[in-house]
Amino acid sequence: MNIPESSLPRIVIIGAGFAGIALAKKLRNKCAQVVLIDKHNYHNFQPLMYQVATGGLEAGSIAYPVRKIIHDYKDYYFRLARVSNIDTKSKTVSADIGELTYDYLVIATGSKTNFFGNTEIARNSMQMKTISQSLNIRSLILENFEQAVLTKDTQERNFLMNFSLVGGGPTGVELAGALAEMKKAILQKDYPDLDISQMQINLIQSGDRILNTMSEKSSVNAEKFLQQLGVNILKNVRVTGYDGRTITTNSTLCIESATVIWTAGVMGALPDGFEEHAIDVRSKRLRVNEFGQVNGHTHVFAMGDIAQMESAEYPSGHPQMAQPAIQMGNHLAENLERLMAGTQMKPFGYFDKGSMATIGRNKAVVDLPKLHFHGFFAWFVWMFVHLFSLIGFRNKIMVFLNWMYNYIWFDREGRLIVRPFKKKVFVSFTSDEV
Amino acid sequence: MNIPESSLPRIVIIGAGFAGIALAKKLRNKCAQVVLIDKHNYHNFQPLMYQVATGGLEAGSIAYPVRKIIHDYKDYYFRLARVSNIDTKSKTVSADIGELTYDYLVIATGSKTNFFGNTEIARNSMQMKTISQSLNIRSLILENFEQAVLTKDTQERNFLMNFSLVGGGPTGVELAGALAEMKKAILQKDYPDLDISQMQINLIQSGDRILNTMSEKSSVNAEKFLQQLGVNILKNVRVTGYDGRTITTNSTLCIESATVIWTAGVMGALPDGFEEHAIDVRSKRLRVNEFGQVNGHTHVFAMGDIAQMESAEYPSGHPQMAQPAIQMGNHLAENLERLMAGTQMKPFGYFDKGSMATIGRNKAVVDLPKLHFHGFFAWFVWMFVHLFSLIGFRNKIMVFLNWMYNYIWFDREGRLIVRPFKKKVFVSFTSDEV
Numbered sequence: 001m002n003i004p005e006s007s008l009p010r011i012v013i014i015g016a017g018f019a020g021i022a023l024a025k026k027l028r029n030k031c032a033q034v035v036l037i038d039k040h041n042y043h044n045f046q047p048l049m050y051q052v053a054t055g056g057l058e059a060g061s062i063a064y065p066v067r068k069i070i071h072d073y074k075d076y077y078f079r080l081a082r083v084s085n086i087d088t089k090s091k092t093v094s095a096d097i098g099e100l101t102y103d104y105l106v107i108a109t110g111s112k113t114n115f116f117g118n119t120e121i122a123r124n125s126m127q128m129k130t131i132s133q134s135l136n137i138r139s140l141i142l143e144n145f146e147q148a149v150l151t152k153d154t155q156e157r158n159f160l161m162n163f164s165l166v167g168g169g170p171t172g173v174e175l176a177g178a179l180a181e182m183k184k185a186i187l188q189k190d191y192p193d194l195d196i197s198q199m200q201i202n203l204i205q206s207g208d209r210i211l212n213t214m215s216e217k218s219s220v221n222a223e224k225f226l227q228q229l230g231v232n233i234l235k236n237v238r239v240t241g242y243d244g245r246t247i248t249t250n251s252t253l254c255i256e257s258a259t260v261i262w263t264a265g266v267m268g269a270l271p272d273g274f275e276e277h278a279i280d281v282r283s284k285r286l287r288v289n290e291f292g293q294v295n296g297h298t299h300v301f302a303m304g305d306i307a308q309m310e311s312a313e314y315p316s317g318h319p320q321m322a323q324p325a326i327q328m329g330n331h332l333a334e335n336l337e338r339l340m341a342g343t344q345m346k347p348f349g350y351f352d353k354g355s356m357a358t359i360g361r362n363k364a365v366v367d368l369p370k371l372h373f374h375g376f377f378a379w380f381v382w383m384f385v386h387l388f389s390l391i392g393f394r395n396k397i398m399v400f401l402n403w404m405y406n407y408i409w410f411d412r413e414g415r416l417i418v419r420p421f422k423k424k425v426f427v428s429f430t431s432d433e434v
Numbered sequence: 435m436n437i438p439e440s441s442l443p444r445i446v447i448i449g450a451g452f453a454g455i456a457l458a459k460k461l462r463n464k465c466a467q468v469v470l471i472d473k474h475n476y477h478n479f480q481p482l483m484y485q486v487a488t489g490g491l492e493a494g495s496i497a498y499p500v501r502k503i504i505h506d507y508k509d510y511y512f513r514l515a516r517v518s519n520i521d522t523k524s525k526t527v528s529a530d531i532g533e534l535t536y537d538y539l540v541i542a543t544g545s546k547t548n549f550f551g552n553t554e555i556a557r558n559s560m561q562m563k564t565i566s567q568s569l570n571i572r573s574l575i576l577e578n579f580e581q582a583v584l585t586k587d588t589q590e591r592n593f594l595m596n597f598s599l600v601g602g603g604p605t606g607v608e609l610a611g612a613l614a615e616m617k618k619a620i621l622q623k624d625y626p627d628l629d630i631s632q633m634q635i636n637l638i639q640s641g642d643r644i645l646n647t648m649s650e651k652s653s654v655n656a657e658k659f660l661q662q663l664g665v666n667i668l669k670n671v672r673v674t675g676y677d678g679r680t681i682t683t684n685s686t687l688c689i690e691s692a693t694v695i696w697t698a699g700v701m702g703a704l705p706d707g708f709e710e711h712a713i714d715v716r717s718k719r720l721r722v723n724e725f726g727q728v729n730g731h732t733h734v735f736a737m738g739d740i741a742q743m744e745s746a747e748y749p750s751g752h753p754q755m756a757q758p759a760i761q762m763g764n765h766l767a768e769n770l771e772r773l774m775a776g777t778q779m780k781p782f783g784y785f786d787k788g789s790m791a792t793i794g795r796n797k798a799v800v801d802l803p804k805l806h807f808h809g810f811f812a813w814f815v816w817m818f819v820h821l822f823s824l825i826g827f828r829n830k831i832m833v834f835l836n837w838m839y840n841y842i843w844f845d846r847e848g849r850l851i852v853r854p855f856k857k858k859v860f861v862s863f864t865s866d867e868v
Contacts, residue, residue, distance in 0.1 A: 002583060002584050002586060002627075040851065041580065041849070041850065041851045042850045058492045059492075059852055060847070060850060061492070063852070064847070065847060065849050065850060067624040068624065068849075071623045071624050071626065077627070079583075097584055098584070132853060150435065150436050150513075150532070152436060189505045189506075190499070190502065190505050191501070193438075392847065394845075394847050395847070397835060397839075398832070398836075401831060401832070405827075405831075413499060413829070415475070415501075416474075416475065416476045416494060416497050416499060417474065417514070418493055418566060419566060
């Protein structure tokens with residue numbers, strides 16, 4: 001990888017997500033050479049990806065060049081690479097661009113969509129874990145409408161105008177809300193030759209409530225908001241198959257849907273090379289101790305979505321969200337310093353600041369540790385927190401102005417099919433980059 | 435194409451570029467059914483495309499949804515389609531989505547890159563006529579630098595950091611200037627492990643001056659500006675080949691260059707079906723009379739880049755730029771009205787407002803009919819005119835703010851490899867959409 005030798009110990013961080021960037025920033029000037037590896041040359045702000053998918057924001061507004069973050073840090077290197085294997089014996093990382101040895105290794109590779117082994121669903125449905133995938137969803141929504149205007153066959157039209165979101169977590173809920181607003185504000189105007197009232201948005205949840213990691217009050221309010229927007233909420237329904245045309249479920253219910261977006265689960269994006277005892281089989285996450293060290297290793301750490309730090313309060317690890325990742329990144333910087341200095345590391349403690357989800361214009365739900373609220377104020381808080389959390393002054397301004405514009409004009413001008421999805425779907429099976 | 439029958443005559447416009455949109459807007463409420471066809475669902479502002487290619491602007495800021503322009507016009511239809519053939523006998527347009535008959539047909543398909551039959555150059559070099567192609571250039575520039583940091587071989591590094599622009603017209607000049615500014619402001623900071631002074635930007639022009647459609651004074655000044663920015667200007671050099679590694683020329687000069695962007699010529703993007711006498715063989719443009727009617731046809735028109743309206747002043751047709759296209763679109767709306775009303779059409783007269791090119795920060799050249807000027811004021815005028823010409827309030831704001839940001843901070847945050855180009859170069863040979 002052409003990294004110069006250094007007299008300082010080398011810390012290799014794999015992944016420039018919330019955890020990786022938090023750690024990299026804190027390690028600045030800390031008597032170590034740092035190599036940050038990611039398969040993209042940008043950090044992206046996952047919580048707003050659904051707005052890229054629905055044309056409300058441009059991709060560039062929620063992504064930030066990694067090199068810009070670290071360019072004036074001393075003895076820091078970024079490498080654009082896909083890591084394939086870790087050899088903890090020889091302390092070597094293998095990637096598509098070569099190999100690299102480390103003194104300390106931090107795995108922050110995040111999570112990817114979990115189809116629970118159902119290859120048919122994986123092949124036919126959309127996911128939204130990368131910017132490319134978000135842009136694919138955007139293209140597909142619009143391509144379906146462009147196709148719907150071409151046919152007189154009502155059944156075919158309804159099929160093309162049927163959108164199904166599998167999974168009632170924040171991503172599914174936020175996408176459903178955004179699609180419902182797109183229906184009213186954009187699609188109705190843009191496609192006067194279609195009967196847009198026939199557009200159906202289904203939110204399919206296997207459990208008995210949506211947003212089941214939030215308070216019951218928030219679940220109820222989110223559901224109410226979605227119903228106001230005309231979203232069909234199907235609870236206690238488990239999707240068992242999707243052949244590109246028909247969704248089958250564990251009940252007699254079948255849905256003809258041209259677009260299925262799968263947000264029903266994630267699993268660790270695990271590089272090869274770890275022993276069985278280090279991995280949680282079900283979640284594909286790396287089991288780490290309270291210091292973040294991967295089971296059985298002293299110089300290998302994991303943090304963020306990929307790390308499963310089991311505790312009394314979080315028996316199956318922390319929630320796979322931005323907050324635990326950022327806090328782990330910050331904490332690990334201090335622990336690495338302690339480890340390099342030969343002093344005792346400190347256990348990680350997660351401070352739960354709460355969680356929130358937005359459903360649409362003036363509609364959000366917020367759970368603070370001791371307070372749950374919803375509606376306009378919650379929506380305002382949601383916007384403020386997300387704007388504040390974005391990296392970069394330009395991105396903040398761009399997102400803020402787009403939101404203002406979209407709010408005032410009921411519009412989303414990002415409805416551009418820059419890279420058609422349907423035409424080259426054949427490539428998408430071989431690469432998540434298309 | 436599922437267009438309803440109408441009692442009004444049907445005008446089919448192929449192409450939503452400057453000419454097509456100008457015409458479509460003017461035809462509003464003019465006793466005709468209008469069908470606008472384009473292979474993209476957006477109009478794009480070609481003059482700023484080089485800023486998308488060099489990371490200064492996001493693609494969404496220079497593109498505008500076609501449906502939004504026409505959505506409240508009565509009896510107007512948009513179809514996303516690639517037209518393959520025109521049958522003027524049966525008055526039928528054939529496209530990938532089906533056929534459509536017309537009463538009046540307007541060809542406004544614009545132009546595409548002309549490699550003058552050199553397939554080797556066509557295969558190995560980049561072009562910049564669509565947003566996808568601009569984004570490919572952006573990715574390739576950055577991918578080359580990411581690759582350059584991986585090698586210790588100086589020759590290989592220099593090869594990867596060598597950028598050659600073939601063609602000294604406005605596109606080549608503006609790209610050269612933008613690349614030179616990227617070198618200084620971005621690449622030098624982002625790649626501290628590279629010796630960026632080794633990055634070479636070559637502007638190769640077959641004639642003896644760049645910007646040869648502008649005044650001699652402007653050519654000289656543009657050349658001076660480019661030299662200040664460190665661009666190598668090679669005049670009287672004709673590129674004869676490029677195998678992906680080495681550029682060969684009509685002299686002994688050879689250049690090892692990883693990136694060749696071809697802006698040395700365009701030709702009409704001509705649909706099949708026209709007789710020989712209607713086509714100019716060399717330029718692949720449709721020969722039209724002073725009313726815009728294609729040679730030998732009364733109900734078929736052409737305008738913009740694809741139209742060659744020969745006159746004493748413009749013996750080989752108007753320059754292929756935005757201004758003639760917009761003026762032809764506006765003029766043809768009136769002529770179509772006259773034709774439908776059975777009155778005499780009026781000949782088109784082009785009012786040359788002048789031309790301009792920007793080279794970089796505070797550096798531009800402007801030719802007005804009676805005045806040529808350059809420098810800061812010219813640059814200011816260039817910005818004002820381009821901002822003013824963009825369609826859409828949001829786009830104007832976004833471009834303005836990005837320019838402000840880039841100017842103040844010497845930055846271009848669009849340096850994101852969202853769709854890697856090198857990895858899937860194999861697809862790009864089969865589609866211009868990749």
